[in-house]
Amino acid sequence: MHLTAEERSWLAGDAGPALRRAAEIVVALGKIYGAERLIPVRSVQISGVSYRNLGPAGLDFLQRWAAESAQVRVPTTLNPAAMDLVNWRRQGFDPDFAEKQQAVIDAFARMGVGEGTPVPTCTPYLVGNVPTLGEHVAWAESSAVSYANSVLGARTNREGGPGALAAALLGRTGAYGLHLDENRCATLRVKVQAVPETIADYSALGAVIGKAAGQHVPFFVGLSLTRDDPLWREKLKALGAAMAATGAVALYHVADVTPEARAGDVLAAGHEALTINALLPGYAMLSDPGNAVDLVWVGCPHASLPEIARITERVAGQRLTVPLWITCARPVLEVATAQGHAATLEAAGARLIADACMAIAPAQTLGFDTVATPSAKGAFYLRNLAGVAAHFGPLERCLGAAIKGRRTA
Numbered sequence: 307m308h309l310t311a312e313e314r315s316w317l318a319g320d321a322g323p324a325l326r327r328a329a330e331i332v333v334a335l336g337k338i339y340g341a342e343r344l345i346p347v348r349s350v351q352i353s354g355v356s357y358r359n360l361g362p363a364g365l366d367f368l369q370r371w372a373a374e375s376a377q378v379r380v381p382t383t384l385n386p387a388a389m390d391l392v393n394w395r396r397q398g399f400d401p402d403f404a405e406k407q408q409a410v411i412d413a414f415a416r417m418g419v420g421e422g423t424p425v426p427t428c429t430p431y432l433v434g435n436v437p438t439l440g441e442h443v444a445w446a447e448s449s450a451v452s453y454a455n456s457v458l459g460a461r462t463n464r465e466g467g468p469g470a471l472a473a474a475l476l477g478r479t480g481a482y483g484l485h486l487d488e489n490r491c492a493t494l495r496v497k498v499q500a501v502p503e504t505i506a507d508y509s510a511l512g513a514v515i516g517k518a519a520g521q522h523v524p525f526f527v528g529l530s531l532t533r534d535d536p537l538w539r540e541k542l543k544a545l546g547a548a549m550a551a552t553g554a555v556a557l558y559h560v561a562d563v564t565p566e567a568r569a570g571d572v573l574a575a576g577h578e579a580l581t582i583n584a585l586l587p588g589y590a591m592l593s594d595p596g597n598a599v600d601l602v603w604v605g606c607p608h609a610s611l612p613e614i615a616r617i618t619e620r621v622a623g624q625r626l627t628v629p630l631w632i633t634c635a636r637p638v639l640e641v642a643t644a645q646g647h648a649a650t651l652e653a654a655g656a657r658l659i660a661d662a663c664m665a666i667a668p669a670q671t672l673g674f675d676t677v678a679t680p681s682a683k684g685a686f687y688l689r690n691l692a693g694v695a696a697h698f699g700p701l702e703r704c705l706g707a708a709i710k711g712r713r714t715a
């Protein structure tokens with residue numbers, strides 16, 4: 307691999323042990339994936355933030371880097387934590403867990419993440435970190451990676467936690483995978499004959515395609531989606547998140563909508579083809595039997611302001627019998643509060659939760675066994691990571707469950 311003089315000096319340890327370790331990680335990953343050089347990145351998004359997943363060893367790892375005065379070189383954001391960093395008591399977290407989770411955030415803050423005030427979210431593109439067409443970034447969270455590549459046309463592989471942290475300290479990543487033109491062509495033509503309408507429908511579609519597509523780059527034709535749809539970004543956010551959860555899709559194109567599909571023919575020679583006739587299997591594959599619901603969770607990926615406004619409108623004046631938690635980035639929560647949505651939601655028995663993700667929270671310890679969600683990705687990880695039962699269904703049905711206290715057909 308060709309390295310610049312500065313990169314070689316990092317590897318030699320001239321800039322201290324933290325940069326040497328970071329360079330070793332980035333160069334080793336580059337060699338594994340065949341990179342010929344490193345490239346500068348404009349921003350980094352780091353995963354591995356929940357103390358539930360990191361445990362004492364992960365916290366110790368981060369604190370050692372922070373103690374060596376390691377500092378990020380490019381704007382860097384964090385994935386969600388397990389809890390709302392301000393209102394964790396209301397969520398039911400115990401002080402010992404909260405202290406450890408805060409220590410994780412503090413370690414990242416000392417390294418300069420978020421300029422010392424990290425904003426944990428899986429939707430950095432909703433809070434000002436918006437890479438542009440062709441820009442190289444190093445993001446870690448799979449739905450954010452999918453959104454950056456597909457909807458924004460930026461270029462990122464799906465970084466692992468240590469790889470992303472190392473990339474942030476260097477401001478570099480290896481030039482391989484989706485950073486290269488030749489890997490951005492579609493390898494699977496997907497003809498959609500079912501008609502997805504709602505955001506949850508796009509999530510169900512993504513669940514089906516992700517399972518079938520694996521690591522392919524899908525090119526969707528036949529979708530009626532246009533950029534005139536006020537929720538077109540939210541629909542693609544849901545589609546990409548689901549494909550990255552049930553499969554490993556990190557880039558997709560939608561005819562006439564996503565930037566690289568608008569720029570010309572993105573189909574690779576010798577591509578495969580797939581036709582999708584129904585969305586129901588997407589909902590069914592991520593729903594457990596039974597009607598009980600003890601939490602309704604919306605905001606996977608983190609909810610945008612238009613999504614929060616829709617839910618507020620729907621539950622205004624109602625009295626929910628099951629808690630409804632809407633996860634979002636803290637700056638989004640602040641605007642939603644200023645616009646009166648938070649007060650309306652609270653009056654109905656719903657709550658905006660910042661910083662957090664229920665899939666990486668200790669859901670059972672918080673008293674939840676069955677969670678309804680309009681997100682395929684949320685349902686996938688609730689079942690496979692949080693270890694609770696899930697009902698994946700359209701938003702209307704999830705809100706109905708919050709109102710009636712049970713899932714209905």
Ligand code: F3S
Nearest residue numbers: 428449606607663665
């Ligand atoms: Fe975000 Fe958690 Fe969903 S990280 S995409 S809310 S599983």
